[in-house]
Amino acid sequence: MSLLELExxxxxxxxxxxxxxxxxxxxxxxSVGLVGESGSGKSQTALAILGLSPRGAQVSGNIxxxxxxxxxxxxxxxxxxxxxxxxxxxxxxxxxxxxYLRVGRQLREILVRHGIAKGKxxxxxxxxxxxxxxxxDTERQFMAYPHQLSGGMRQRVMLASALIAQPDLLIxxxxxxxxxxxxxxxxxxxxxxxRDNTALLLITHDLGxxxxxxxxxxxxxRGRLVDAGATTALFASxxxxxxxxxxxxxxxxxxxxxxxxxxxKSILGVESATVSYEERGSRRLHAVSxxxxxxxxxxxxxxVGESGSGKSxxxxxxxxLVPMESGCVVYAGSELNGPVERRGKRQxxxxxxxxxxxxxALNPQMRVRSLVGEPLVVHxxxxxxxxxxxxxxxxxxxxxxxxxxxxxFPHELSGGQAQRVAIARALILRPNVLVCDEAVAALDGSxxxxxxxxLRQVQDETGLAIIFISHDLAxxxxxxxxxxxxxxxxxxxxxxxxxxxxxxxxxxxxxxxxAVPVPDxxxxxxKAPLQGEVPSLLKPPPGCVFHPRCPLASDVCRQSxxxxxxxxxxxxxxxxxx
Amino acid sequence: xxxxxxxxxxxxxxIVLFIALVALLGPFLSPNDYLSTNFxxxxxxxxxxxxxxxxTDDLGRDLFVRTMLGIRVTxxxxxxxSFVSLVIGxxxxxxxxxxxxxxxxxxxxxxxxxxxxxxxxxxxxxMVVFERNLLLIxxxxxxVNWLDMARIVRGQTLSLREREFVAAARLMGVSPARIVFRHxxxxxxxxxxxxxxxxxxxxxxxxxxxSFLGLGVQxxxxxxxxxxxxxxxxxxxxxxxxxxxxxxxxLILMCFNFLGDGLRDVFDARHxx
Numbered sequence: 095m096s097l098l099e100l101e102x103x104x105x106x107x108x109x110x111x112x113x114x115x116x117x118x119x120x121x122x123x124x125s126v127g128l129v130g131e132s133g134s135g136k137s138q139t140a141l142a143i144l145g146l147s148p149r150g151a152q153v154s155g156n157i158x159x160x161x162x163x164x165x166x167x168x169x170x171x172x173x174x175x176x177x178x179x180x181x182x183x184x185x186x187x188x189x190x191x192x193x194y195l196r197v198g199r200q201l202r203e204i205l206v207r208h209g210i211a212k213g214k215x216x217x218x219x220x221x222x223x224x225x226x227x228x229x230x231d232t233e234r235q236f237m238a239y240p241h242q243l244s245g246g247m248r249q250r251v252m253l254a255s256a257l258i259a260q261p262d263l264l265i266x267x268x269x270x271x272x273x274x275x276x277x278x279x280x281x282x283x284x285x286x287x288x289r290d291n292t293a294l295l296l297i298t299h300d301l302g303x304x305x306x307x308x309x310x311x312x313x314x315x316r317g318r319l320v321d322a323g324a325t326t327a328l329f330a331s332x333x334x335x336x337x338x339x340x341x342x343x344x345x346x347x348x349x350x351x352x353x354x355x356x357x358x359k360s361i362l363g364v365e366s367a368t369v370s371y372e373e374r375g376s377r378r379l380h381a382v383s384x385x386x387x388x389x390x391x392x393x394x395x396x397x398v399g400e401s402g403s404g405k406s407x408x409x410x411x412x413x414x415l416v417p418m419e420s421g422c423v424v425y426a427g428s429e430l431n432g433p434v435e436r437r438g439k440r441q442x443x444x445x446x447x448x449x450x451x452x453x454x455a456l457n458p459q460m461r462v463r464s465l466v467g468e469p470l471v472v473h474x475x476x477x478x479x480x481x482x483x484x485x486x487x488x489x490x491x492x493x494x495x496x497x498x499x500x501x502x503f504p505h506e507l508s509g510g511q512a513q514r515v516a517i518a519r520a521l522i523l524r525p526n527v528l529v530c531d532e533a534v535a536a537l538d539g540s541x542x543x544x545x546x547x548x549l550r551q552v553q554d555e556t557g558l559a560i561i562f563i564s565h566d567l568a569x570x571x572x573x574x575x576x577x578x579x580x581x582x583x584x585x586x587x588x589x590x591x592x593x594x595x596x597x598x599x600x601x602x603x604x605x606x607x608x609a610v611p612v613p614d615x616x617x618x619x620x621k622a623p624l625q626g627e628v629p630s631l632l633k634p635p636p637g638c639v640f641h642p643r644c645p646l647a648s649d650v651c652r653q654s655x656x657x658x659x660x661x662x663x664x665x666x667x668x669x670x671x672x
Numbered sequence: 673x674x675x676x677x678x679x680x681x682x683x684x685x686x687i688v689l690f691i692a693l694v695a696l697l698g699p700f701l702s703p704n705d706y707l708s709t710n711f712x713x714x715x716x717x718x719x720x721x722x723x724x725x726x727x728t729d730d731l732g733r734d735l736f737v738r739t740m741l742g743i744r745v746t747x748x749x750x751x752x753x754s755f756v757s758l759v760i761g762x763x764x765x766x767x768x769x770x771x772x773x774x775x776x777x778x779x780x781x782x783x784x785x786x787x788x789x790x791x792x793x794x795x796x797x798x799m800v801v802f803e804r805n806l807l808l809i810x811x812x813x814x815x816v817n818w819l820d821m822a823r824i825v826r827g828q829t830l831s832l833r834e835r836e837f838v839a840a841a842r843l844m845g846v847s848p849a850r851i852v853f854r855h856x857x858x859x860x861x862x863x864x865x866x867x868x869x870x871x872x873x874x875x876x877x878x879x880x881x882x883s884f885l886g887l888g889v890q891x892x893x894x895x896x897x898x899x900x901x902x903x904x905x906x907x908x909x910x911x912x913x914x915x916x917x918x919x920x921x922x923l924i925l926m927c928f929n930f931l932g933d934g935l936r937d938v939f940d941a942r943h944x945x
Contacts, residue, residue, distance in 0.1 A: 413843060415839055415842065415843070434842050434843055435842065435848070439845055441845075442843065442844055442845025443845070445843070446843065447839075447840070447843050449836045449839075449840070451836060454835060454836045454837065455836040455837050455839075455840050456837055456840075457837045457841075457854075457855050457858070457859070458837075458859065459858035459859055459861075460854075460858075468841070468844060468846065468854075469844050469845075472844060472845050472846055472847075472850075473845065516840075519840075519844075
C-alpha cells in the first residue's frame, strides 16, 4: 500500500485553476521529485497535502495518507498526523522558524506538545537531533536564536524540526534554492544521510537535484501532471513534450557545447579595485579587495562566486554606483572616475546594466513605451516622438516583444517579459559593454534559455562585450568565454571557459564545480566538496581567506596571502596551484 | 483606472461631492439669507414652510443657509490647510530624503523639535495675540499638519532612492532633476493623495475645535464647529440646532476617512500586483 495517495486533486482560486485533476502516489521510504516551472502548482499541491491551503482556495479530490482520508479527519487528528507522521521543510528557513524562540525550544515544543517525549528526555532528543543534522557545538546552538545562525545552519535546523518526530513522509519545498551551491551540496548530502526510512516528496525546479536524489519524478505543467515515472527512464526517454523542453532547458556543467574563444581588443580594464562599506561601530567591511579584470570586445566574461564574494560590489564600483576606495577603471583608453553622475554622457551611452529583479528595475508608474524610450529622450534629443516610437518598437522586436506591449505597465508583465523590456532598454543605445548582474537567476528554465540566446545573438551581431555575473556555474559554462572566480572579495582564478572547467587550478574553483548537481541520473551525485560556510567579511581569516575550508591548507596558507600567478594561461591565487 | 471601480471611493466621494454641491448652490435657491434675523421665528423647528428646512436659531436666522455657509467655510479651511501642509510637507520631505546625509539629519531634527511643541496651545496663543481671521486659521492648521506629511514623504523618498529603477536611471545618464520628477515623484503620488484625504478630516476637526472654543471664524460668519458650539447652548429646547450641523460634520468626517481608506486600497493594489 502506498503511504500517500492523491486522487483527482484540484485546487481553484475563483475561476483560476492552479492544480487540475492531479493524482499520484508516494510509497513508503520512496523518494519522489515533483518538478515544474513557477506557477505549475508544485507548492500548492504540497500545502494541500498538509491541509494548509490558503484562504480562498477551493480544494477538491481525495488525499489519503496511510489509508485514512485526510478530509474525514478532525482538526485534532489532522494536527497529530502533521506533527508526527508528515514533516515539512520550506524554502526559506528564516521565515519558517520563529525568530523569538530559541532553536532548542522550538524543537523541544514539537516533542512535548505531541507527547513524544518530555523533560530531560526531550532535551536529550533535541540535542541528538541537532548533532545529527551537523550543527557544531550543539550545547550553544540549543540556546541560539534563528537570526544568530547562517542560512545553511538555519536550513539544518529546519530539517531537524521536520524530522525530529521521525515522520513517515518528509515534504521538502525547494529546500536548497536560497542557498549557495556548496552549502546546497551539504544539505542534500545531509538529507540523504538522515532520511533513513522516511519517504521524501522533493519539490524543486532544479532537475540536477532530482536526477541525483529522487527515484521517481513527476512533471507538472500549469497544474496538470504531464509525465511520471522512474527518474532514469524519464531522463532517457521523456514521454511528454514539456518534459523534453524542461530537460533541454536544464544547463549542464559537463557540456561541451560552449562558445568559441574570441580575440577582440581590450575595451574595459580594472586594476586593483577595492570597495569597502562602513558598518555600524565604524568598522569597515571590505567587499572587494584588490581585484583586476579585463574585458575584450565581443567577449563574455563571467564572474562567479558564492554570496558575499563581492561580484555585485565589483561591478557597481566599475559603473560608479558605489565609490571605489582605490584602484582604477579604464574604458576604451580613458579613465572612469567618481560617481556615475560625473562620468559624462559617454559611459551612460556605452555601458549598460541589467539587474536580477526585472520588475524592480522598471519604474512601476511608467509604461513600456516610455521605459524603453527614456534613454533616447536623454541622449538622442534630436529624435521626433514618432522616430522615437519607431526605435522603441524596433528594440522591442529585437527582444521578441510585439507592439502590443507598448502600453503595458511593469506589473502587467511576467518576469521573462519584464527582463526582455529591461534588455531592450539597455540595448536601445547600442552600448559596447553590457553588465548582467544575475540577469537570468529569477527566470524559469525555458525563458532563461531564450534570454541567453538573445544575448548571444546580439553579441554575434554587434560585438557587444558582456560581464555576466552568476552563481549558477552550469549557465556560466554554456555562455561565457572566460570566467573570473571570486571568494570573499578576493581574486581566486581567471581562465578561458574550457580550461577553467576542465582543469580548475584553485581548490575553491574545483569545489564550486563539483558542487553543481548534474541533471543526469547516470552521473552519481558527488559528496559535498566543501564543509562549512563563508566566514564573515568583517573578520576575514588571516593569510589565504580560503584556508579554513580548503582541503589543501598548510602552514603557509594560514600565514600569508597568496599573490596571483600565471600558469599555462590561467591566472590563479593559490600557494598550492601548479 | 480602478479609482471609480472601488465602491468605498465611489460612495464616500459621491457623498462629499453632493454635500459640497448643495453647500455651494443651496443658499442661492433658498429665499432666506444667513444674516437677517426674524424675531417672530426664534428657534422654530425644521419645516417646509418658508423653506426653513433646518429650522432657525435663537436669533431667528435661517439654519439651512447658515449650515450651508458653515460647510463651505469648513471645507475651504480644510482643503486650503491640507494644501498648505501638502506643499510644505512634500517639498521638505522630498528634499530631505533625496539629498540625504547631514542635510537630511538636520532637517529632520527641526521637524522633531517642532513636534515637541504643544501645537493646540500654540495656535490658541496665535489667535489671542493676533486678531482672529480666516487666513491665520489656514496657516495655523497647515503648520500643524505638514510635519506628518514631511516624515511620510521623506521615508518614502529614502526607500525609492535605493530602488533599482532609480539606479537604472542614474546609469542611463538621467539628470537628478529628471529622476526626482519622472521617477520618484510619480511613485509618491499614491501615498500623498491618500495622506491628504486623511489630513482633511484632521484639519476639519482642528477648525471645529477652535470655533467651538470661540477662537475660530468670527460672527456673523460661521462654520460647522461654530454652529455646533451655538447648538450646544440650545440643546434642551431645540435639539435640531445641535443635531443637524453636528450630524453633517460627522458625516463629512466619516466620508473623508473612508475616501482615504478606499484610495489607499486602490493605490496599494497597483503596487502589490
